[in-house]
Amino acid sequence: MNNGSRIFLVGFSGAGKSAVGRRVAHLLGWEFVDQDEYIVERSGIAVERIFADEGEEGFRRREREAIDELSTRDKLVVSGGGGVMLQEECRTTMLATGLVVTLDARPETISARLQASQGEKGAEGMVRPMLAADGNSNNRIESLKRERQWAYSLADWTITTDRLSVEQAAHEVVRAWRRVGRATTWESDPLLAATVTVETGAYPVLVGWDILEPQLGTRLLAAGVAGRVFIICDSNVIHPYGRAAQRSIHKAGLEVGLFTFPAGEASKTLDTASVIYQWLAEQRVERRDAIVAVGGGVAGDLAGFIAATYLRGIKLVQVPTSLTAMVDSSIGGKTAVDLPVAKNLVGAFYHPEFVLTDVSALTTLPGRALREGWGEALKHGLALDADLVDIYESKADSLMALEPRLTTEVVARNAAVKARIVTEDERETSGLRMLLNYGHTIGHGVEAAAGYNEYLHGEAVAIGMTGAARLGMAFGVTPADLVERQALLLKRFGLPESYTDVEPESILESMSRDKKVLAGQVSWVFLESVGHGVVYRGVPQDLIAETVRELRD
Numbered sequence: 001m002n003n004g005s006r007i008f009l010v011g012f013s014g015a016g017k018s019a020v021g022r023r024v025a026h027l028l029g030w031e032f033v034d035q036d037e038y039i040v041e042r043s044g045i046a047v048e049r050i051f052a053d054e055g056e057e058g059f060r061r062r063e064r065e066a067i068d069e070l071s072t073r074d075k076l077v078v079s080g081g082g083g084v085m086l087q088e089e090c091r092t093t094m095l096a097t098g099l100v101v102t103l104d105a106r107p108e109t110i111s112a113r114l115q116a117s118q119g120e121k122g123a124e125g126m127v128r129p130m131l132a133a134d135g136n137s138n139n140r141i142e143s144l145k146r147e148r149q150w151a152y153s154l155a156d157w158t159i160t161t162d163r164l165s166v167e168q169a170a171h172e173v174v175r176a177w178r179r180v181g182r183a184t185t186w187e188s189d190p191l192l193a194a195t196v197t198v199e200t201g202a203y204p205v206l207v208g209w210d211i212l213e214p215q216l217g218t219r220l221l222a223a224g225v226a227g228r229v230f231i232i233c234d235s236n237v238i239h240p241y242g243r244a245a246q247r248s249i250h251k252a253g254l255e256v257g258l259f260t261f262p263a264g265e266a267s268k269t270l271d272t273a274s275v276i277y278q279w280l281a282e283q284r285v286e287r288r289d290a291i292v293a294v295g296g297g298v299a300g301d302l303a304g305f306i307a308a309t310y311l312r313g314i315k316l317v318q319v320p321t322s323l324t325a326m327v328d329s330s331i332g333g334k335t336a337v338d339l340p341v342a343k344n345l346v347g348a349f350y351h352p353e354f355v356l357t358d359v360s361a362l363t364t365l366p367g368r369a370l371r372e373g374w375g376e377a378l379k380h381g382l383a384l385d386a387d388l389v390d391i392y393e394s395k396a397d398s399l400m401a402l403e404p405r406l407t408t409e410v411v412a413r414n415a416a417v418k419a420r421i422v423t424e425d426e427r428e429t430s431g432l433r434m435l436l437n438y439g440h441t442i443g444h445g446v447e448a449a450a451g452y453n454e455y456l457h458g459e460a461v462a463i464g465m466t467g468a469a470r471l472g473m474a475f476g477v478t479p480a481d482l483v484e485r486q487a488l489l490l491k492r493f494g495l496p497e498s499y500t501d502v503e504p505e506s507i508l509e510s511m512s513r514d515k516k517v518l519a520g521q522v523s524w525v526f527l528e529s530v531g532h533g534v535v536y537r538g539v540p541q542d543l544i545a546e547t548v549r550e551l552r553d
């Protein structure tokens with residue numbers, strides 16, 4: 001049985017098995033073995049010689065022996081040969097004793113990578129002369145891939161590496177391992193990360209690992225929910241989170257219904273809301289019933305808006321599943337839907353009974369969404385919590401690999417930062433909540449000018465923080481070494497510091513149209529020191545324009 005302490009990377013040569021495998025081993029503190037190198041070391045014979053003297057069958061026999069031996073070693077990452085999955089015996093052994101991950105890539109990527117790594121040794125080298133010989137390596141790779149696809153697809157998990165760096169691919173492997181093949185599940189007691197105190201009362205933000213199913217139902221009972229519960233979740237998270245929520249509520253003895261809407265910002269509209277109102281009406285939802293939002297910020301904002309307005313307000317619980325939703329949107333009571341002219345134009349302040357954050361949900365969040373979420377989390381540290389920045393700097397790798405305890409603590413700490421600000425400035429009146437806008441002035445401009453699909457919000461905020469730091473330095477507020485420190489941090493979390501393919505002038509124009517700008521003079525959040533953002537006005541326009549231009553890559 002797979003005891004969770006062994007990972008086999010399989011797939012075509014050129015998909016990055018060795019480089020990624022080494023990095024995965026480093027992230028987990030395990031050993032790394034390249035299968036072909038292992039065979040060479042063990043036999044003292046080069047792969048080419050084995051093929052020449054013993055034929056392919058000789059090599060395959062040695063491959064079976066190698067996999068047999070390696071499958072008894074613990075804390076091991078193995079990069080398998082390109083053909084290893086085709087051997088039934090090897091395949092069965094690997095699947096039974098470890099997590100098998102296929103690294104996939106398009107033929108063009110494979111061809112380019114193989115060319116870049118020519119001279120490398122290994123059984124795959126046997127393929128390379130063929131590639132060179134027929135002069136059309138893409139076609140050759142494509143047909144070889146097709147032949148092998150059936151076997152690669154039997155892996156536990158597949159990662160497409162075309163657009164990933166080695167580092168990013170390694171993180172994806174570690175996340176797959178946490179999700180599918182981890183040795184022990186660690187179910188933490190939910191941490192009371194924070195209490196948000198607002199005019200209408202106080203509510204807790206509970207954060208833990210693997211807590212959704214064990215906790216949601218009983219927490220609803222504890223919060224006094226006695227009626228029926230209606231889950232609103234997006235189509236990407238119904239499995240497993242929507243269903244887990246449903247089971248949990250059912251086990252607690254409460255009646256439960258579930259509505260799924262198509263995932264994505266396009267659903268955050270009055271049209272979707274009215275379909276859901278209709279559903280609630282058909283179910284004869286009453287004021288003592290409750291709505292549970294399961295999903296990212298879109299589910300939270302949409303379900304929150306519906307809870308705020310249906311019957312002039314019914315109970316709401318937030319179950320955020322994206323990092324953005326965990327550290328940002330689920331806390332603070334802002335709910336909204338978009339209008340065609342602008343995002344979040346129709347909404348209400350409406351707070352939940354509680355927020356239940358199961359950090360383990362991040363293991364299924366797509367990598368880019370995870371990285372953009374770190375953008376907001378880094379912002380919390382940089383503008384408001386210096387200790388968080390220390391953690392980000394010293395433990396970036398473990399965080400990106402979603403090490404359960406550490407990630408749970410860090411998400412909880414982020415929730416606490418947001419909760420503190422919201423408690424002190426519930427309705428954005430004292431200016432404190434403004435500090436959460438660090439990086440957002442230029443960030444919003446980039447998002448709007450580039451089109452919302454080009455840069456995700458957290459990526460635009462990263463570019464905006466870079467701009468704000470440089471501008472703050474030019475304005476004489478932000479120390480130079482802090483600008484540098486922030487740049488390193490953004491890099492480590494895989495976030496952009498500059499933009500391409502957008503005209504600086506259109507960013508500046510979008511910035512001047514921003515609703516917050518129209519209301520008066522632009523407010524800027526600058527860092528005076530780490531964890532200490534301050535609001536400034538009266539920043540000269542030419543300085544702003546110059547900074548925005550220099551942010552172009």
Ligand SMILES: NC(=O)c1ccc[n+]([C@@H]2O[C@H](COP(=O)([O-])OP(=O)(O)OC[C@H]3O[C@@H](n4cnc5c(N)ncnc54)[C@H](O)[C@@H]3O)[C@@H](O)[C@H]2O)c1
Pocket residue numbers: 234235236237263264265268295296297298299301321322323324325328329330331332333334335343344361362363364365366369
């Ligand atoms: N209310 C606020 O204070 C506030 C603050 C920030 C952002 N927002 C809003 O939040 C939205 C952005 O949030 P978001 O980035 O979470 O967007 P999202 O809800 O669209 O989620 C991003 C994507 O990730 C998927 N997803 C979420 N959790 C997942 C998981 N655990 N596993 C796999 N897939 C998962 C979603 O289905 C979606 O495709 C925007 O509409 C924004 O306006 C609101």
Ligand SMILES: [Zn+2]
Pocket residue numbers: 376440457461
């Ligand atoms: Zn933001």
